[in-house]
Amino acid sequence: MPRMSRGVRAVRGATTIDGDTREEMEGKVVELLELMLERNDCSGDDIISALFTATGDLDQHFPAAAARTFLPADVPVMCARELAIEGSLERCVRIMMHLESDRTRSEIQHVYRGGALVLRPDLIGSAIDAGEEGRL
Secondary structure: OOOOOOEEEEEEEEEEOOOOOHHHHHHHHHHHHHHHHHHOOOOHHHEEEEEEEEOOOOOOOOHHHHHOOOOOOOOOEEEEEOOOOOOOOOOEEEEEEEEEEOOOHHHOOOEEEHHHHHOOOOOOOEEEOOOOEEEO
């Protein structure tokens, strides 16, 4: 398939938080953002915007505020509450990051970690770190 010119792409990521603390949120969000950029050969300068959601049981820190410790200051970020659906994954943070990339949409690698591996098993091509991380 021929390479597309640089375009806007969406990269998805999700992770679970073991403890509802500011430190845990910052650590897990930054780790996930780093992997999302690394796996897609991008840097902070490529990011257009990022949307974060968190489940209702995470109420000690905003995921977007945690991301501010890592992202360039001029990247727009927004938080939202995940829908409270019975049986849904608990203590979960999801990210949809828009960025500029030379990759085609099918070449984008989405990153799921921890308990979030169950969210999209159809997208996870391989599991790494003894089931702790998945990616496309």
